[in-house]
Amino acid sequence: MQRPASVVKELMENSVDAESSQIDLIVKEAGKLLIQVIDNGKGMSVTDARMSFERHATSKIIKSEDLFSIRTFGFRGEALASIGAVAQVEMRTRKQDDELGTSIKVEGSEVKEQTPIACEKGTSISVKNLFFNVPARRSFLKSNPVEMKHIIDEFQRVALSYPQVGFRLYQNDLEVYQLPSEKLSRRIVSLFGSGYKEQLITCQEDMDFIKIHGYIGKPEHAKKTRGEQFFFVNNRFVRNNYLHHAIMNAYEDLIASDQFPFYVLFIDIDPRHIDINVHPTKTEIKFDDEKIVYALVKAAVKKSLGTHSITPPLDFEHNINFDALSNYNHSKTIQGDNERLETNFTAKSFNPIQKSSHQDWQKLYEGFERVPEKNGEEKEETPSSVRVESAANNMESGVSKDLLYTENASTFQLHGRYIITQIKSGVLVVDQQAAHERILYERYLAMLHNKVGASQQFLFPQSVQLSPGDFALIAEMEEEIRSLGFMFNIFSNNTVVINGVPADVQSGSEKELFEGLIEQFKMNRSELKLDKKENLARALARRSAIRSGTKLTLLEMNTLIDELFACKFPNYTPTGNLTIVTMEIGKIAKLFNRQV
Ligand code: ADP
Ligand code: MG
Numbered sequence: 001m002q003r004p005a006s007v008v009k010e011l012m013e014n015s016v017d018a019e020s021s022q023i024d025l026i027v028k029e030a031g032k033l034l035i036q037v038i039d040n041g042k043g044m045s046v047t048d049a050r051m052s053f054e055r056h057a058t059s060k061i062i063k064s065e066d067l068f069s070i071r072t073f074g075f076r077g078e079a080l081a082s083i084g085a086v087a088q089v090e091m092r093t094r095k096q097d098d099e100l101g102t103s104i105k106v107e108g109s110e111v112k113e114q115t116p117i118a119c120e121k122g123t124s125i126s127v128k129n130l131f132f133n134v135p136a137r138r139s140f141l142k143s144n145p146v147e148m149k150h151i152i153d154e155f156q157r158v159a160l161s162y163p164q165v166g167f168r169l170y171q172n173d174l175e176v177y178q179l180p181s182e183k184l185s186r187r188i189v190s191l192f193g194s195g196y197k198e199q200l201i202t203c204q205e206d207m208d209f210i211k212i213h214g215y216i217g218k219p220e221h222a223k224k225t226r227g228e229q230f231f232f233v234n235n236r237f238v239r240n241n242y243l244h245h246a247i248m249n250a251y252e253d254l255i256a257s258d259q260f261p262f263y264v265l266f267i268d269i270d271p272r273h274i275d276i277n278v279h280p281t282k283t284e285i286k287f288d289d290e291k292i293v294y295a296l297v298k299a300a301v302k303k304s305l306g307t308h309s310i311t312p313p314l315d316f317e318h319n320i321n322f323d324a325l326s327n328y329n330h331s332k333t334i335q336g337d338n339e340r341l342e343t344n345f346t347a348k349s350f351n352p353i354q355k356s357s358h359q360d361w362q363k364l365y366e367g368f369e370r371v372p373e374k375n376g377e378e379k380e381e382t383p384s385s386v387r388v389e390s391a392a393n394n395m396e397s398g399v400s401k402d403l404l405y406t407e408n409a410s411t412f413q414l415h416g417r418y419i420i421t422q423i424k425s426g427v428l429v430v431d432q433q434a435a436h437e438r439i440l441y442e443r444y445l446a447m448l449h450n451k452v453g454a455s456q457q458f459l460f461p462q463s464v465q466l467s468p469g470d471f472a473l474i475a476e477m478e479e480e481i482r483s484l485g486f487m488f489n490i491f492s493n494n495t496v497v498i499n500g501v502p503a504d505v506q507s508g509s510e511k512e513l514f515e516g517l518i519e520q521f522k523m524n525r526s527e528l529k530l531d532k533k534e535n536l537a538r539a540l541a542r543r544s545a546i547r548s549g550t551k552l553t554l555l556e557m558n559t560l561i562d563e564l565f566a567c568k569f570p571n572y573t574p575t576g577n578l579t580i581v582t583m584e585i586g587k588i589a590k591l592f593n594r595q596v
Contacts (some may be wrong), residue, residue: 001082003141004031005150007127010079012158015039020122021181022166025155029172030147030476032130032138040122043095049102050114052091055081080125085109086137087130093123108133145476149522152176152469153227156191157237160230160264163187169468174492176472188215188264192228193467196262203265205300210269210293212300216247217262219254219305225523230264234271238285246294250301267297411557417548419557426585428561433548434579435564441541441574442567444502448483448533457487457500464496470518471496477521480536486514502540516543538574 001007008025015023018041028034044052055078083089084106094101103117131138141147148171155177159167163184169177179190189196199221205212217228229247231238251261275286287293411421419430466474471494474481478490485502501513520539546552552560564570564579573579589595 001086001130003150004035004130004147005154007031007035007083007087007130008037008151009154009158010083011035011037011125011127012154014079015041015123016158016162016165018042018123020165022168023158024168024170025151026170027148027151027172030144031151032141032144032147034126034128035130036124036126038122038124040120043098043101043122044093045095045098046102046116049091049093049104050111052080053084053089053104053106053109053111081109083127086132086134088128088132090126090128091123092117092119094119094121096121143476145473145521148472148476152472156469157230159191160184160187161232161235161237161266169472171472171475174475176468184264185215191467191469192262193465199262201304203263203300203304205296205303207296209273210267210296212265212267212297214263214265216265216301216304219251219261222251222255222259222261223519224259225519226260227522228262229260232264232266233274233285234268235266236285237283239283240285242290242294243297246298247301250298250305254305263301265297265301267293269293411554411561413552413557416551419552419561421557421561423582425582426588427583429581429583430561430564431548431577431579432550432552432557432560433545434573434577435560435570437541437545437573438567438570438579439560439563440544441537442569444484444537444540445534447485447502448480448537461497461499464498464514466494466496466515466518468494470494470515473518473521474514477536480533481517484536484540502544513543534574541574 001010004027008027008031012023012025015037018039020039020041022040024036024038026034026036026038080089085108087107089106091104091106092101100116101119103113103115103119104111105113131141152169155167155169159165159177159179163186164181166181167177167179168175177191179187182190185200188200196217199218200215201218203212203214203216214232229244231240231243233240247261247263247265255261269287273288275288411419413432414420414429417432419432419435421428421430474496475490481488485500486498487500488496488498490496496514498514517536517539520542521535523539571579
């Protein structure tokens, strides 16, 4: 057992194996306090109940041939024993035909109590205070949002592979999911939100060797985050990069190279052709003829994509340029430069901002105030960022503005992406998007640490409908999101009503911003293991930074450069990409074989 989600997985799989038609999962404090799974399955006799906590107690292998044809989940008989060793476990179970059930309490592998009890048919297992007796492992657990995310992942996998079973998930007494017995397509929509109704394409291919069925997402709905890709082999969730690659290959030319399509695909194959025992957590799989499986999966997906007559969009850049142009016109007509400089930050934050001017990213610099300096800020940086950034300072491009930048130098924008300006020693090239990301990141991080997020309030609050899973994550991150400057109320029904957004957020689309924030949070968490605050600051900075392709006025360019050099670490984005590059005049001269 590594974390609460591993317990969730084992308990839910046991309930499925017991042929339950309804399975409820209750978690408190992201599973650190309580994980309870209640099912209405076949239950256990007194002896079985007692036995179930012994190692190798499985009831699931009877003959040795069974080893080759296993289709149920468990076959190691270790899960309950390992859970009982590291938590306080209470089990109540009754077989349908038994009059009385059994209650057993186990703590640190010891059976503390065993009594007959009147209870519902089926099994209820509560796991309390996971790792209570292994403090080192308990302290190793991540923050609640991160652990909750893992739990939701496991819950979704099981719920997807058994749509005919009803599931419920409660998080701290709040209902997150209430899934009736339903068709797979409905189950996908219940899990991921009604937006998925329009984006599913059926995929079905029956061959002698394998059968494939499920749904794939339309290319235009592909996301930048991995996480909504599900493969089930003989109804068991598996990770397999090779098969993932087969699907990516089928989508070739239909999605951008950094995007991932949605898919939930079930492969049925004779168990003799696979080896599911390659990894103890049983999510990895080997096929005895990988190449054939690859080709068949790819062909099946291609065929589904083809029958929905999807043609590749010709130019991914095009939309961006178009947006940039309209932004540009907009800003020209709305505001003069002077007006912008005089606006007061605090006064503005209490003014409702109208939707129309909202898209205007220039607002970012309205009456801008420097990020408040704070003592002891360094020690709050995570090791990863410290490493990147101290390396940055030793790099050639680690220039300081005071040394190099000349105020009245000519500055212009190159291809809508880079700002070129003359500096004392040569030429400075700024990547506008990367630079802005750095500026916003440092500002948000300071806000999070100081809890001084300034908001712009809306005249009309915006209601945002989230998927249940994302809603549960928001509930865990509530405080941090508020300290960024979001003002919102959480309602039931997965609805969040947003009354205000951070003062320097450019987007007019609150829903997209909110969802983007969650998406970025998921992505950064899996890639970089940051602490929550830094993760959020990164996510929001990435989301809100001006895009490449946005035209900038001279004042905007100069402000951007000023703000960049006011940063603690101006040379790199929070993820380690360069923000600026300098070209020494000497090097330019050399190109022409000249002396400086
Ligand atoms: P495995 O699932 O690998 O057999 P476990 O340690 O997970 O091993 O469970 C041990 C045994 O306890 C199972 O084989 C099963 O007989 C019994 N068991 C566990 N959970 C349930 C449940 N929810 N309903 C009925 N029987 C269960
Ligand atoms: Mg099991």
